[in-house]
Amino acid sequence: MTEKKIREILALVEAGGLSADRALARLKYLPFEDLGFARLDHHRGLRRGLPEVVFGEGKTANQIAAIGKRMAAAGVNLLITRLAPDKARMLKRKLRGLAYRPDAQIGTIIREPPEIRGHGTVMILSAGTSDIPVAEEAAVCAEVFGNPVERLYDVGVAGLHRLTASADAIQRASVLIVVAGMEGALPSVVSGLIDKPVIAVPTSIGYGASLGGIAALLGMLNSCSSGVTVVNIDNGFGAAFAATMINRVGLESGRD
Amino acid sequence: MTEKKIREILALVEAGGLSADRALARLKYLPFEDLGFARLDHHRGLRRGLPEVVFGEGKTANQIAAIGKRMAAAGVNLLITRLAPDKARMLKRKLRGLAYRPDAQIGTIIREPPEIRGHGTVMILSAGTSDIPVAEEAAVCAEVFGNPVERLYDVGVAGLHRLTASADAIQRASVLIVVAGMEGALPSVVSGLIDKPVIAVPTSIGYGASLGGIAALLGMLNSCSSGVTVVNIDNGFGAAFAATMINRVGLESGRD
Amino acid sequence: MTEKKIREILALVEAGGLSADRALARLKYLPFEDLGFARLDHHRGLRRGLPEVVFGEGKTANQIAAIGKRMAAAGVNLLITRLAPDKARMLKRKLRGLAYRPDAQIGTIIREPPEIRGHGTVMILSAGTSDIPVAEEAAVCAEVFGNPVERLYDVGVAGLHRLTASADAIQRASVLIVVAGMEGALPSVVSGLIDKPVIAVPTSIGYGASLGGIAALLGMLNSCSSGVTVVNIDNGFGAAFAATMINRVGLESGRD
Amino acid sequence: MTEKKIREILALVEAGGLSADRALARLKYLPFEDLGFARLDHHRGLRRGLPEVVFGEGKTANQIAAIGKRMAAAGVNLLITRLAPDKARMLKRKLRGLAYRPDAQIGTIIREPPEIRGHGTVMILSAGTSDIPVAEEAAVCAEVFGNPVERLYDVGVAGLHRLTASADAIQRASVLIVVAGMEGALPSVVSGLIDKPVIAVPTSIGYGASLGGIAALLGMLNSCSSGVTVVNIDNGFGAAFAATMINRVGLESGRD
């Protein structure tokens, strides 16, 4: 629940459009609501400037539906990551308005389109074709969080000309999210070309000594190119969240 | 060598204050200069908006001095990280104007004070007393890079009241660098309180199952608090570099 | 077989309510009984003050049933952990009186309700919703072992207010079991608030660099908050067992 | 600063034995005092029932002395762990009344003898001779924390008769701290003999595949004997702290 939402509720009451009782019903979920198995944190939107996100992987369809309904009742946008296709099918029957992006394994219920804010574009690069699902998780999340987003995929370091051909677009971006598996070298090269923040996302793409993404993670942490920061393996969502925080540095909180 | 520096050289020539020959002598180091064992990248300042930094640990005092003299000749500020006290003593005899900060193990030759730029303050937090050397590396670097810097040390999660007592200062910062060893939990807690970018720096402080900082690193990468990004163990410099990039997102390049 | 049980058998014989032969049949299982594939240790209840527990994961339904029948014959309460739902269905047909808790993956045959003993309440906290199955394993075991139990779920460190809102209940508890995956930071924070024993249970919840719970385990072992002790990943049962030992420290053995 | 200490100060004022000004001087350190590099938490004694402990390893002699003087000014007992002999020699000149135990690498300034509290004895077992320094760290800490302590050293599992010869003493203890390196098997065997809490401390004793104590740590975490809990490698202090919490479960706070 964003600050804007809270003000709207109060304005409605002031204007006579909402009875005190129904306003109370909506507001009473604050500061958080105990479902027994989950404490919904409706105030988090207020604190962090972004809607709550449900991590779908460790939860049953029923648990997600219960959380989703409470959030829908509170009138907020909903974002479910790591939502497998079959679980998405089950959820569609339970949560009205759920849209599903299979390439990013993300489900959304968008009640009001996200307000576009930030200094510029969040650019998402992927080293290979197989890294695209993680890149798409980052891209879709960044869009839902209200950033302009550009994509540049399959530009790994084994063929530098594919990367340098897009050098201008890269230099115009505000923040870059660079997604790579295997040896994870792309963020070093990209970061060496620009003076913008680079968030590196290792992926679990690879085999053998890639150790499920550990090789790429280590490569990124040891980047010889200063200023690269790293998130967990396959964590496209976390990269998008951080990029959004960065893209809004110094801006007035956009909730008024 | 910053763009500003280049323009100054050219303006001096234009104004008759510098002969073409001497201007040439300064500019000829561009784009990079091959010392045999190191290729100084004087253009990097131009590309990245920051002076070159020398990583002192893997180099002899003679190698550092040689690099430092070339850079001094080019008129740029110099920053040497991981500079052990005894090596600093040797260098002081070879590099005029070298200042040494033993708490941060950093040497600097500042020819012109760094221009202050950025949306706001870079705040450095440390979990414990033993994490301070890494925090100071970050703090001193961030200062030399031109950021206003605030410090808040020894505020680990075992005594939350120490942290919450400074909640206001934390919320006013533009970017936060959170330095912690052992279980590395502080970035999660800090990040949960604010909507600003948090850069987590694991330290090698600890023993036994801390595995030289791997435990803290893993803890930070798995943060349950969205938007935390991570740099290498003990990499205070890298965190300061990234924070500077973030603090300038959306600003005009400050070189005019 | 508890000491109480043995005394009852002997008292029955003394009172004429049990023939020497049938008493013998019951007692002959002592000290342990060799099923070929398992040596049932009926005396363990005597030594440790708790009934034997069957770890269901590595055993076939037939093996569990055979063990369960022998124990039933000895008249003791039965607790089966890590019992998958399908195996539970098969067992229900073979073991009369088996109750199954799917949230905790625990099966029980309770012949006499456990005697409530201990200095106070065992409190179970979980950091996230996904950690609940492990937390429930701990909670159900602690109940069967005769402790008063309280639950407080989804109070992870990314939203401290959810935790501090329950500070009073936390401080009243006698022993705390804190269950957390990902970075495993919750035990440090909880332990910093109280002067009670805290048993930390890392869970395998997470992905990528969580390494199947190793990140949480390392975090807990390196806790900056003194006095946290740790059990194996996902080992809710072990935590409950230890908490029971702790909750009875200094009490007379409860078998009279 | 314990609650008792605070009450004493107030009682002194009430009785005219302490001026308001000097009382203020003592109390003003509360709730914590910022030395710049360390935030002394004088209230922690109140919250946790134990004096603050200084971890000596990551700190310079000067830093320890500064902390120690502030604590001495507040009138509390001081305990410094991981204090190397040479650092202890330097400290002795700066901190009056410092006693040093080289076998445990512990320094103490005891202003008032610790009040003996708890349900019974804390027993410390070591598997080998080489594990004794860690066992002594646990033993000395447990004594300073006010527990009766018994020691039983060099009773490893390769010669069970050494252990079983002391079975009675083991069974009489209230809490057991079992210290072992190499394969770390002793806690499993001890725990199988009793119904008391067992805290296992792995040590870094060993070579090759002991991996600096990781082998012992893993062994203890995987104990087949229920109810063993584990602390970090070589963490004798942490074990003593946890044992103290356990030994006081259910007791009134001992501060009145």
Next chain:
Amino acid sequence: MTEKKIREILALVEAGGLSADRALARLKYLPFEDLGFARLDHHRGLRRGLPEVVFGEGKTANQIAAIGKRMAAAGVNLLITRLAPDKARMLKRKLRGLAYRPDAQIGTIIREPPEIRGHGTVMILSAGTSDIPVAEEAAVCAEVFGNPVERLYDVGVAGLHRLTASADAIQRASVLIVVAGMEGALPSVVSGLIDKPVIAVPTSIGYGASLGGIAALLGMLNSCSSGVTVVNIDNGFGAAFAATMINRVGLESGRD
């Protein structure tokens, strides 16, 4: 093909019971036979004193059948380890006389019963019920290799009385194979009781920090009890092979 077998063939020819041609057909497989995907080493029996063994896990049913038929043609006993039940069903149709032991996942075609040789009994101990499949692999292999075998299962260190109750049998054995998962402590305890060779077999039984048997393996390698040697995780066959070599030390080669 054992030396005995070769002598029999030659003796048959000498006695007129086998034509030179058919003898040739049998002998021509020597020294090894190239099936394209496998080089059968019929001489290995001669060199090592034991029949070739097929490791079933990495091979298709067709590959095993082809190897098996060639060996059958050479008249040797056949032992297939790691043979899953479904693959065994398929093989039974292709290899006449195949017997299958599901508890040990071993298939055998025994053409002539193994000659019993060795100084005494090979004893197999298991720590828990779940370790039995690996123990059975060791036991069945040791039997097929011609050793007298005794089994003692579920005698883990958490209940020492189960082990000491069989102390006499243990001390009478010639060689001991001790199979244990989790912390792998049983070999240390057993080895401390006797002056016989102990071969430790770690199993992958456990969860979380057992790391698929690595914890047990490390525990055994770091045994504080001298003279324990170790084989790979779950390698019951390898332990049986080594035990057979040991049980025959100093005996005349048994092939005459």
Next chain:
Amino acid sequence: MTEKKIREILALVEAGGLSADRALARLKYLPFEDLGFARLDHHRGLRRGLPEVVFGEGKTANQIAAIGKRMAAAGVNLLITRLAPDKARMLKRKLRGLAYRPDAQIGTIIREPPEIRGHGTVMILSAGTSDIPVAEEAAVCAEVFGNPVERLYDVGVAGLHRLTASADAIQRASVLIVVAGMEGALPSVVSGLIDKPVIAVPTSIGYGASLGGIAALLGMLNSCSSGVTVVNIDNGFGAAFAATMINRVGLESGRD
């Protein structure tokens, strides 16, 4: 697209056999073509002297088919590695001319037979039968890349006579690819016998402490036999690619 292919197109235009428009259609894919999810690098053939290879594992059948059609349109040979049998069946319906080698899990569309080039034969050795799939991936790739190939399988170090029986063939080869799982010792032994480049390929064959091929990988990296170089676990393709580069060292680029 090889240089030869480009010259042919241009020659056809020159000779009037191809309209400028159609030539354009073929050439426009250069230097690379953006399919959105993949950037086909038709120039790579020119730079590296070998056709592009599609890694099948991380891609859907539809993605592979789309890439394959574009490449077919450009008239180049196609090689798909790690192509599972069921995916191959689906692809056969979409890509005309696709041949599938199930033993090597490789699909190919060969439009013109590869030109045989190189100093001599590439020899592929495998230590065991289970290593053959990886060895076949190397062998088939090396053939498609235009090398004469010889195979020598199941010659592991436990039976050296199998290896030494083929010593002559080994010494005649130009480059050797040695494939081994388990302890990975074969490359050391082979390399000690010859003065030719040896590329070692560890396989994931093994169990327990083989750690999915890490043991073999480490063994090969630590080879006591000078001059062994290593590729990733199970990377038969990479070994074949490197062997091809080596086999052509000093030869004129074969594209005229």
Next chain:
Amino acid sequence: MTEKKIREILALVEAGGLSADRALARLKYLPFEDLGFARLDHHRGLRRGLPEVVFGEGKTANQIAAIGKRMAAAGVNLLITRLAPDKARMLKRKLRGLAYRPDAQIGTIIREPPEIRGHGTVMILSAGTSDIPVAEEAAVCAEVFGNPVERLYDVGVAGLHRLTASADAIQRASVLIVVAGMEGALPSVVSGLIDKPVIAVPTSIGYGASLGGIAALLGMLNSCSSGVTVVNIDNGFGAAFAATMINRVGLESGRD
């Protein structure tokens, strides 16, 4: 204290050569003696057939001297492993009759020469020159334990002819101890040549990916040659102990 020793004492008393009081003084150390920091297990010789061995690495010179004197008082042979040269010099002044072998880092006080027992020779092989210290630890221990010993050094797999030149000696041995660092391949090759027990000792010789001997350890555990058993890294003593147990399998206890 061996059984023989006990009988001698008793015989002396019987024959009047020893007063009951002095006999008592000697026997009272039985079954073990508590030095506070060490429990000397004089009965172990009785149980295991070998004298107690002191592991010198984790103990101070004073501790070793104290243990050594007690053992000397009991009249047994003394063996101290991992005894650094400087510690040996200090000990020589305190323990009369101490001999030191710097190549094996072993100190001994031999009061009566060890009785030669066992089926045959224990052969020690080393792969390289750098592995010799570990091999010598094994060789000297095996000699002190009463085995005939042969050495064969620097016969690594990179030059097989050095090994095969000694094939006859290898085949005559009773038990083999094979010491190797780096990839640890030698035990596999040796074991493939013979039908004798092979004990593999990995050494920490190597660098980089040898991981302090882990690579060699893993190689040996994954040996493709059946029947190899393994001890800890650099554990020459343990290998000698196990070899002695093996060399005596089936022999009467040699104490009468």
Next chain:
Amino acid sequence: MTEKKIREILALVEAGGLSADRALARLKYLPFEDLGFARLDHHRGLRRGLPEVVFGEGKTANQIAAIGKRMAAAGVNLLITRLAPDKARMLKRKLRGLAYRPDAQIGTIIREPPEIRGHGTVMILSAGTSDIPVAEEAAVCAEVFGNPVERLYDVGVAGLHRLTASADAIQRASVLIVVAGMEGALPSVVSGLIDKPVIAVPTSIGYGASLGGIAALLGMLNSCSSGVTVVNIDNGFGAAFAATMINRVGLESGRD
């Protein structure tokens, strides 16, 4: 001892310039000579086409001198790697003609200049200044082995223009050795630019999550650029050896 050397000896005898006795003295070292602690393999030069190399790290100055003298007696060139400066000083007094290269930590006694052979130049690239010692080990070895060598240092991926500025030289080389620490990305980028064999050498340069070179090693093994092969961490010698084998593929053995 090269084949050429043997022929020379024989020719001398034939021509009367060497008595049979002295020829015998020289030849008798063949095939290898047992120094007790080392078996010198004078035939290896014959088999591998290169002189024996002594690895200095694990050997005492005395051992190296003894080996060196025997080799000098045999008239061969001597190459000692990993020779620390102080050991080199000691050796200079014992081995006449020893030259020492401190940057490469290599000692040499060159009796006859190496014959230059191979298809072209071996090029050595280093990513950073700190990687130079390893690169120099490779370069000096490659020179002594008879290759033309070029160096290109400090061309890491963070500043691609430094690399591309030397693109022509890179493409002219015959074989490339690419040395890099930290994330080890340089070999991927270099290999993508050329169609020549690339040998990647990870270095232990870095800190924290570089894990002593493991990060760079994993990065190189997972290179997305086909055909990169890898040697052990810091193994410049091994890379030079392999490069020499590769540079001579298809050439007549150069010994006539």
